[in-house]
Amino acid sequence: MSKVCQLTGKRPIVGNNVSHSNRKTKRRFLPNLKKKRFFIPETGEWVTLRICTAALRNIDKYGIHLYLQMCAKKGFDTGITL
Numbered sequence: 001m002s003k004v005c006q007l008t009g010k011r012p013i014v015g016n017n018v019s020h021s022n023r024k025t026k027r028r029f030l031p032n033l034k035k036k037r038f039f040i041p042e043t044g045e046w047v048t049l050r051i052c053t054a055a056l057r058n059i060d061k062y063g064i065h066l067y068l069q070m071c072a073k074k075g076f077d078t079g080i081t082l
Contacts, residue, residue, distance in 0.1 A: 003030055005052040006078055007071050038064045047080055 004011045010031040016024040031052045038047050042065045051059075059067050071078055 003033060004050075005031055005033060005055055006049050007051050007055040007067070007076060009076055010052050010054070040065055040068075049078075 002011075012028045012030050015027055015029055017027045018024055033050050033052055034056060035048065035050050036056065038049065038059070039045075040047060047064075055067075062070070068078055068080060
């Protein structure tokens, strides 16, 4: 299963571990993904999404239906028909 947020499109990025002696080794910064079920009252169905915590905060702020519409308008493929 890929480590990509289904709503925001966040994915792992690459950076360096920097030691005390300033040696640099490659590392990955992974998004903070959570698997969450949502009930959409407008359509009457349950949806399971793998989303990052930033998207979860936005869903709390705007509501799931409005946030899915905003993501669809931005061009993200959520896999959900509204």
